[in-house]
Amino acid sequence: MHKLLVSAQKEFWLLTRDLGGLAVLFLMPLLLVITITLIQDNTFKSIQENKIPILLVDLDKGEVSNLITNNLKESSLFEIVDESNETSAQDLVQKGDYQLAIILPKNLTKDLNLKIDQNVTGILAEFGVEEKSELSNLKIEKKEIRLYFDPATQRSFKSSVKNNIDKMISKIESQSIYKAFQEELGEESSEPIFDMESFISFNEIVPNTDKQEGIPNSTQHNIPAWSLFAIFFIMLPLSINMVNEKNQGTFIRLRTQPIPYATVLGGKTLVFLVVSLIQFILMLVLGVYLFPVLGLPKLDVTGRIPLLLIVAFFAGLAAIGLGLLLGTIAKSQEQSAPFGATFVVILAAIGGVWVPVFAMPAFMQTLSKLSPMNWGLNAFYDVFLRNVGFSEIIPEISSLLLFFIVTTAIAIIYNQRKNAV
Amino acid sequence: MIQIEQLSKKYKNADHFSLLDLDLKISSGEIFGLLGPNGAGKTTLISILCGLIKPTSGTFTIDGLDFASAKKKLKQLIGIVPQEYALYPSLTAYENLYYFGSMYGLKGKIFKESIDKHLDILGLHKFGDKKVKSFSGGMKRRVNLIAGILHQPKVLFLDEPTVGVDVQSKTAIIDYLRELNAKGTTIVYTSHHLNEAELFCTNVGIIDHGQLICLGTPKELIQKEEGAKHLEEVFLSLTGKALRDYA
Numbered sequence: 001m002h003k004l005l006v007s008a009q010k011e012f013w014l015l016t017r018d019l020g021g022l023a024v025l026f027l028m029p030l031l032l033v034i035t036i037t038l039i040q041d042n043t044f045k046s047i048q049e050n051k052i053p054i055l056l057v058d059l060d061k062g063e064v065s066n067l068i069t070n071n072l073k074e075s076s077l078f079e080i081v082d083e084s085n086e087t088s089a090q091d092l093v094q095k096g097d098y099q100l101a102i103i104l105p106k107n108l109t110k111d112l113n114l115k116i117d118q119n120v121t122g123i124l125a126e127f128g129v130e131e132k133s134e135l136s137n138l139k140i141e142k143k144e145i146r147l148y149f150d151p152a153t154q155r156s157f158k159s160s161v162k163n164n165i166d167k168m169i170s171k172i173e174s175q176s177i178y179k180a181f182q183e184e185l186g187e188e189s190s191e192p193i194f195d196m197e198s199f200i201s202f203n204e205i206v207p208n209t210d211k212q213e214g215i216p217n218s219t220q221h222n223i224p225a226w227s228l229f230a231i232f233f234i235m236l237p238l239s240i241n242m243v244n245e246k247n248q249g250t251f252i253r254l255r256t257q258p259i260p261y262a263t264v265l266g267g268k269t270l271v272f273l274v275v276s277l278i279q280f281i282l283m284l285v286l287g288v289y290l291f292p293v294l295g296l297p298k299l300d301v302t303g304r305i306p307l308l309l310i311v312a313f314f315a316g317l318a319a320i321g322l323g324l325l326l327g328t329i330a331k332s333q334e335q336s337a338p339f340g341a342t343f344v345v346i347l348a349a350i351g352g353v354w355v356p357v358f359a360m361p362a363f364m365q366t367l368s369k370l371s372p373m374n375w376g377l378n379a380f381y382d383v384f385l386r387n388v389g390f391s392e393i394i395p396e397i398s399s400l401l402l403f404f405i406v407t408t409a410i411a412i413i414y415n416q417r418k419n420a421v
Numbered sequence: 422m423i424q425i426e427q428l429s430k431k432y433k434n435a436d437h438f439s440l441l442d443l444d445l446k447i448s449s450g451e452i453f454g455l456l457g458p459n460g461a462g463k464t465t466l467i468s469i470l471c472g473l474i475k476p477t478s479g480t481f482t483i484d485g486l487d488f489a490s491a492k493k494k495l496k497q498l499i500g501i502v503p504q505e506y507a508l509y510p511s512l513t514a515y516e517n518l519y520y521f522g523s524m525y526g527l528k529g530k531i532f533k534e535s536i537d538k539h540l541d542i543l544g545l546h547k548f549g550d551k552k553v554k555s556f557s558g559g560m561k562r563r564v565n566l567i568a569g570i571l572h573q574p575k576v577l578f579l580d581e582p583t584v585g586v587d588v589q590s591k592t593a594i595i596d597y598l599r600e601l602n603a604k605g606t607t608i609v610y611t612s613h614h615l616n617e618a619e620l621f622c623t624n625v626g627i628i629d630h631g632q633l634i635c636l637g638t639p640k641e642l643i644q645k646e647e648g649a650k651h652l653e654e655v656f657l658s659l660t661g662k663a664l665r666d667y668a
Contacts, residue, residue: 006523010512017511017552249505253568256471257524258496419473 003259007267014241015271025237029230029279030286037222037296051079055089055101058082062109064172068145071168072102086146093148100153100161103146112176115140120180145169219287219297224380225353227283228373231276231315232344235323238272239336242327261415265324265408272323276316277309284308307383307390314400315376321407322372328411347373375399422576422607423447423470428479430465430631439465441631443479447624452598452608454622454639456615456652458660462631463611464504467578470609471501483576497525500574504581506561507568510554514545514564517553518571525572532571539567543593559590566594570601577601579610583617595621619643619652629660 015022056072058065072078081098083089089101118138147165149158245251254264287299301308323340330336348354350364351373357365368374379396382388423446430440440462447453455463468474470481472488472495480487486495508517518536527535540546543563553561566582579598583591595617602608612618618625619639626636635642639652646655 002528003524003526006520010509010516010520013512013516014509248509249503249507250509252473252503252505253501253507253521254524255473256496256499256501257521258493258526259524 003263004266004270007259007263008270009267011241011267011271015275021237025234025275026279026282029226029233030282032230033222033226033283033286034290034294036226037219037291038294040222052077052099053079053081055083055092055098056080057084057086057089057101057103059086059106060104060108062107064109064112064176065104067172068102068104068168071172075164075168077164090148093150096150096152099150099157101148102165103148105143105145108143108145111140111143112173113180114138116173116176116180120177120184124184219291219299220384223283223287223299224384225377227280227312228315228351228376228380229344229348229353230279230283231312231376232319232322232347232373233341234272234276234279234316234319235326235344236337236340238268238320238323239327239330239340240333241268242324243330243333243336246331255419261412262408265411268324269317269320269408272320273313273316276319277312280309280312280316304383304387307393308380310390311376311379311383311393311397314397314404315372315379317404318372318376318400318407321404321411325407325411325414328415347371350374352377372400372403375403422449422451423481423483423609425470425481426479428466428469428481429477430462430469430474431477438477438631440469440476443628443631443633445626445633445636447607447609449607450602450605452602452610452621452623454618454625455609455611455628456613456618456625456656457611457628461628461660463628464580465631466628467501467580467609467611471499471578472496497572498575500569500572500577502566502569502577502579502582504584506553506565508553508561508564511552513550513552514540514556514560515549517564518567521568522571527572535571536567539571543567543597559586562586562590563594566597570606574606576607576609579608581611581613583612583614591617615653615656616651625652627656627659634659 054072056069058069069080072080083092083101086101086103089098089103092098093101118140145165147162149161242251245254284299284301284305288301292298322343326336326340326343330339350368351357351371352360352368353373357368357374360368375396379393379400382393382396386392425443425445428440428443428445429438431438443462443466455466457463465474469476470483472492483495484498486498488495509520512520515536518539519533522532522536537546537549540549543566545560545563545567548556548560553564556564562582562585566579569579570577577598582598583594586594598608598610598621610618610622622639624637625639625642627634627642635645635655637645642655643649643652646658649655649658
């Protein structure tokens with residue numbers, strides 16, 4: 001026990017002697033969480049506040065194109081820049097001057113009205129209200145609104161814009177149909193006989209409370225995800241610390257001393273575990289006190305702190321296990337640092353920190369179940385977002401503990417085999 | 422004290438043996454100088470005796486113990502002063518000694534006083550609270566030495582303990598090692614300073630190409646070699662003047 005405590009004391013001395021390194025260890029994760037949350041929370045806001053300039057080529061110049069143009073203007077997402085020529089619009093988008101160009105085709109209004117009239121008179125003729133006209137045999141060409149996106153535009157933005165335009169076109173189409181019916185039935189268009197507003201709407205409610213309040217905000221999502229990312233980054237300084245011992249020759253001296261390798265690792269585990277818990281507590285403090293000052297949603301930790309610390313404790317253990325294994329195997333910083341950094345990013349990616357697991361391909365979903373970051377993230381989401389009790393997080397924290405035991409055991413066995421005498 | 426029988430070591434991918442069928446007996450209370458040119462096998466032998474590397478074949482015991490059956494006891498019995506400084510540069514001299522001493526199970530007031538005493542004897546009492554990275558080479562060597570002897574080992578292995586230090590540090594180190602030997606510590610030491618070995622060692626073994634080529638007191642070896650006045654002449658006569666570069 002004495003050897004373990006002195007080992008931990010030595011690790012503490014080593015950490016505190018490198019104040020720059022210690023500051024980086026605590027400040028960088030905080031900076032990461034602030035940056036990510038600010039970006040995610042403000043993306044939509046900034047789009048609304050700073051309209052995105054897009055090109056509109058109106059080859060129709062009719063009622064429908066006017067309606068689309070007005071809708072785009074009213075959506076407050078875009079600043080419409082008129083362009084007369086499709087080719088020059090393409091060039092400007094290709095060069096990256098504009099994110100998007102919308103081309104409204106020639107005769108859009110005329111052909112859409114013709115198509116609707118054809119459909120409406122056809123339906124009314126079926127009911128015997130009207131006689132079949134020549135219009136029913138007319139072949140009307142389908143219309144295509146062309147969208148040119150800058151190749152550098154992200155998929156999420158493209159799909160969001162496409163959805164919005166699709167929704168707008170559908171609304172215009174259905175309103176035109178209602179209007180055509182009304183005209184065919186001989187009613188005054190100033191007094192609509194159809195309710196053109198959407199009949200079905202949606203309402204988001206938290207499942208276990210049946211209330212709209214308490215819907216998780218971006219902070220509730222970001223703090224656990226990025227805290228976990230930061231906790232796992234501890235494997236980097238830990239493995240570098242171990243590689244340094246090998247390079248300084250101190251590890252050689254330790255190998256000649258009557259001290260088990262497990263005790264050496266134990267000392268490191270104690271100190272780096274405390275570091276990861278402090279990191280996590282700082283993240284919570286940040287979410288509760290600093291985020292509201294920055295205009296971000298406040299982190300709600302009411303009644304959750306003990307469970308959160310339990311999850312952080314076991315996530316820290318799993319990260320330390322990885323660090324101990326990497327530090328045992330790596331021979332130089334050139335091996336441990338790039339591998340550690342890349343591996344944490346891979347674990348985060350397959351663990352669902354960036355893209356939710358349910359949105360991944362089937363194979364990656366299976367793979368994500370093997371990522372300790374996924375277990376940690378699920379446990380954090382259980383506590384933060386699903387309001388569960390201790391018993392519900394037992395499977396995840398047990399997996400994290402088991403991961404620590406297995407990685408540390410591999411490190412000890414590897415060291416024994418490599419240094420057997 | 423140390424009994425070595427038919428000890429051989431061939432490193433992985435090496436085309437020759439670093440040690441070959443080495444037999445050697447070092448008695449209790451000796452200051453044994455293990456001499457030889459670069460790549461002769463000195464550090465390999467010390468590393469095997471300290472339990473850092475495994476021999477390819479052969480056996481050895483220290484005070485009747487071997488690593489296979491009494492690893493922990495044996496580690497407690499020996500002390501090592503490696504060629505590298507083997508210290509944490511960002512820790513103070515005291516912290517380094519406290520940590521490495523504690524790993525031998527030392528603790529309490531007596532242990533802390535022992536650190537102070539050793540720092541004092543080796544002229545470092547003013548520098549106990551200074552970080553090792555600010556020390557000169559000679560000061561680091563002395564702290565390195567203290568880290569290997571705090572637990573009062575029965576056998577002390579020193580791999581070139583005076584390399585790269587000034588005359589004052591070298592004298593302080595050698596004087597202190599003599600003092601330790603007088604108290605009963607058996608010393609096995611490697612060096613390229615043959616004059617130092619001649620004066621310091623009670624027995625000397627010259628090793629070359631992994632084999633022991635002569636053994637005896639410095640005086641005996643000088644007498645055996647015709648026309649030789651110092652150990653250095655004996656050494657050159659036995660190992661030749663050809664450069665021994667290796668990689």
